[in-house]
Amino acid sequence: MQSIIASLLLTASLSAGVAPQIPAKETSEVAQQVMPNASSWQSDAEANADKAAELEKKLAERNQEIERLKKQLSSSKVNTAPSIKTEQTGAKTPWRTGEFTAYYPPTNSSEHSMQGNGITAQGDNLHKSQTCEGYQIVAAPPEIPFNTKLEIEVNGAVMRAIVRDRGGAIKDSKFDIALSDKSSATNFGRQLGKWRIIE
Incomplete structure (x- = not known):
């Protein structure tokens, strides 16, 4: 019952923009309830941060690869233009x-x-x-x-x-x-x- 009252007081204080005044005993109980989950939440957050960093790294690598392929395609178009012209004017065929x-x-x-x-x-x-x-x-x-x-x-x-x-x-x-x-x-x-x- 006391925890319900503490929760209501906390909600009311937050909505009023006032820092909640939780008794020390209540604070201790809340801390005991939150602590086991806090380490789990922290490890989840760290794992998610690692995944996000890994995905960002892969995305950056893919973007670099796309840019490299675009440059390669662009330069190959430039390089093949003369050979097309040669074929049109009559390139040698195999024997x-x-x-x-x-x-x-x-x-x-x-x-x-x-x-x-x-x-x-x-x-x-x-x-x-x-x-x-x-x-x-x-x-x-x-x-x-x-x-x-x-x-x-x-x-x-x-x-x-x-x-x-x-x-x-x-x-x-x-x-x-x-x-x-x-x-x-x-x-x-x-x-x-x-x-x-x-x-």
């Missing part, structure tokens, strides 16, 4: 194996060495020259666009070529290289080699 033959402009109407009577699909006159822009003219499969520049290696010799022609038998990885005459084409024959796009 691929291919089969290579040769053809030549006919010297008379009885020779059927090529369609078009010595004129390529792109209008080059092979009677005058078998090169275009300094590159050897080749007939390539339709998947490779006209004016694509190639590097061809056959028998250890490397030539630079440009796609300016097509042919009925020219498909997959088969190419026909324009040469000046029948003798050169016959000597070249049919050979295996490799090729890649350079531009």
Whole structure:
């Protein structure tokens, strides 16, 4: 009963803004009731403070990681821009194996060495020259666009070529290289080699 009265007095004093006047005996009893819980509350508060500190530390580390990744992403975008440009202007592709033959402009109407009577699909006159822009003219499969520049290696010799022609038998990885005459084409024959796009 006395503890109830003490509690009521304490509540009334607090609401009135007056410091409570608790008798010494009552204070002793309250202290005895609070003491066992006080150490538990203190240890809980310390544990919670440790958890909060640990969480703040983890949050700070994550924020640093996010900033690092943002910087990395930003710098990689800057670094990859030139390579995209290179691809658009024609980066080299890996080497691929291919089969290579040769053809030549006919010297008379009885020779059927090529369609078009010595004129390529792109209008080059092979009677005058078998090169275009300094590159050897080749007939390539339709998947490779006209004016694509190639590097061809056959028998250890490397030539630079440009796609300016097509042919009925020219498909997959088969190419026909324009040469000046029948003798050169016959000597070249049919050979295996490799090729890649350079531009």
